[in-house]
Amino acid sequence: MQGELTRLINEWQAGKPGAESALFDALYKALHDIALACLRGERPGGSLSATALVHEAYLRLRKSSRIEFVDRQHFLALVARVMRRILVDRARARTAGMRAANRVPEFFADLVVRSPQEAEQIIAIDSALEQLSSISPRQGHLVELRYFAGYTMEEAAGILGVSARTAKREWQIARTRLMGALDGIAE
Numbered sequence: 146m147q148g149e150l151t152r153l154i155n156e157w158q159a160g161k162p163g164a165e166s167a168l169f170d171a172l173y174k175a176l177h178d179i180a181l182a183c184l185r186g187e188r189p190g191g192s193l194s195a196t197a198l199v200h201e202a203y204l205r206l207r208k209s210s211r212i213e214f215v216d217r218q219h220f221l222a223l224v225a226r227v228m229r230r231i232l233v234d235r236a237r238a239r240t241a242g243m244r245a246a247n248r249v250p251e252f253f254a255d256l257v258v259r260s261p262q263e264a265e266q267i268i269a270i271d272s273a274l275e276q277l278s279s280i281s282p283r284q285g286h287l288v289e290l291r292y293f294a295g296y297t298m299e300e301a302a303g304i305l306g307v308s309a310r311t312a313k314r315e316w317q318i319a320r321t322r323l324m325g326a327l328d329g330i331a332e
Contacts, residue, residue, distance in 0.1 A: 150217040158214065169203065175221055176202070182295035183228045193235075202227045218296075218304045222286075225294035229271070236267035273326035277319060284319035287312060 150171055156164035169176075180195035180202070205227050214220040278285025283305060290301040302312035 150220075154214045154216070154220055165207075172217075172220070173199070175217075176224055179221060179225050179294050180228060183225070183232060183293050198228055198231065201231055205231070218300070222290055222294055222296075222304060225289055229289065229293050232267055233271040236265075236271075240265065240268065269327060273323050276326045277322050280322065281315075281319070283307075284315050284322070287315055288319050288323065291316065 150168070153164055153168040153171055157168045176199045177195050180198040183198060184193065184195055202224055206224065214223065274285060274288060277288065287301055287305060290296045290304060291298070296304065298312050298316065299309050302309045305312065307315070
């Protein structure tokens, strides 16, 4: 299956008719699982479903300029990053005083972020992750793979090209740094 997905990604990038649909169908369950992982921190009963997040991420990827995907893991890691950006964009839209024409409409932002406190929390987590990524890009990527994409430690280690032991050590350091950054933001 792994080789088949890589083939579909390559065919989609080459513009082969029907490849985009076949790729989306083949990866839908994995994309849905990533969306569920991204939404797990949200309050239960939110209006934004995992399905809606998958579709919005798909549309953003489709609109973006030519992106080269190496394989399934690279594709799914990028989708997780896009989903994270969607949640952060909605949180920022919620906290913004004005709704310009090019921003997310207020009603759309309310689908995922229903209070200023939730919006501030999402933005704080994003800021902490950005700080971590500036210190250690690999640790930032590891957090995205584990938390947002839902990869196991071993899968994330494979994507990063490190041993599982190294990934575990990096994970512990990343968690400590994130907690420190979040504490600093909250003060």
